[in-house]
Amino acid sequence: MKHAHHLKTSRLTVPVALGQRSYDIHIQEGLLHDLGECLQQTGLSGRVAIVTNPLVRRLYGGTVNASLKRNGFRPLFIEVPDGERAKTLHWASKIINQLVAQRFERSDILVALGGGVVGDIAGFAASMYVRGIPFIQVATTLVAQVDSSVGGKTGVNHRLGKNLIGAFYQPKMVLMDTHTLRTLSKRELVAGLAEVIKYGVIYDRHFFQYLEDHMEEILKLHTEPIQYLVKRCCEIKAEVVAKDERESGLRRILNYGHTVGHALESLSGYRKLIHGEAVGIGMVQEADLAHSLGLCSSAVVKRQRALVQKAGLSDQLPKMTFSEFWTAMQHDKKVVKGDIHCVVPKAIGRVSVISLVQQSVKQWFAQNQSRRHPSGAKT
Ligand SMILES: NC(=O)c1ccc[n+]([C@@H]2O[C@H](COP(=O)([O-])OP(=O)(O)OC[C@H]3O[C@@H](n4cnc5c(N)ncnc54)[C@H](O)[C@@H]3O)[C@@H](O)[C@H]2O)c1
């Protein structure tokens, strides 16, 4: 039987250059149907365990299962719960228990089928089991396709902090079927767009302009702009990671929007912002801060604000006190010896890293809040 959507688009491939650990990212509409073929083409053989969650399995487990069986693999599905609560040592060891029970060996394969949560925990389990088994990412959310499945960071959360436990462990291959984005909720899609916009600001003003020009089609999931943006984001992340795999310098620019973003996530309480939503606000606010420090023009802020809004994201700082804000920023992992490092835009497409001085952030914050809440601004 022919799969009509195989003919829709050609396959885009982005190489990730990491010496011995180099691998390819393949992007294509309908690519899920070719998982089995792709595994064979990379020369991998043996048994295949697929780590996923109940929701993603219901949507795509059948396709994956059929493709693997057609190519002579006998797939074993391993489920973790849906959502961030699966990212624990407990669930990582549950995955490992199943691999032990099935006597998986070092040449067998672990596939992550899902978003960033499944990718992070499955990659971490793959890195630990018999000191590492071949690992494949099949990314099914926009966040996973433009960010989490590329770069080799894997891990789980600790009770006292996100992503505190983990390893750098590169996959052997990453597959992105852009068709899977069609079942994603609007909210998850839009949150992912914050990270997409981020790549434009930190690295590529032409890409930023492309997003300005094509946001309507992107939101309607038109194939061509979606494939292009996934590819461009992967290229940028791959380039940054190839230059600084273990985040000793350049890779930090990927944290643009995240200093304020993480603070907002931790402060948002019951009206929970999801990560990308916090990053959307974080980018605009960090740009606004940079402008107030004389580091960029007001146009740099305006264009980001407009694009973030066009994507359907908020750009507003919620009402809070300065001490709440400052304390929340210090809980960020990137705080070294009390200094808060922050990525700031110099222009669209160019950023640098600065150390934040409490007094000047306080001044900016007071102005910012009085602009937003003219009566009764608190500091
Ligand atoms: N390793 C990294 O470099 C890196 C980078 C960024 C984020 N992350 C991590 O990624 C996680 C966030 O990833 P995420 O945003 O993909 O969240 P997620 O994995 O929780 O997925 C979001 C939701 O979408 C569902 N889903 C997945 N694919 C779907 C599809 N095709 N259709 C419908 N629903 C689908 C999931 O079941 C889940 O409910 C966080 O834990 C974060 O720490 C890691």
Ligand SMILES: [Zn+2]
């Ligand atoms: Zn992020």
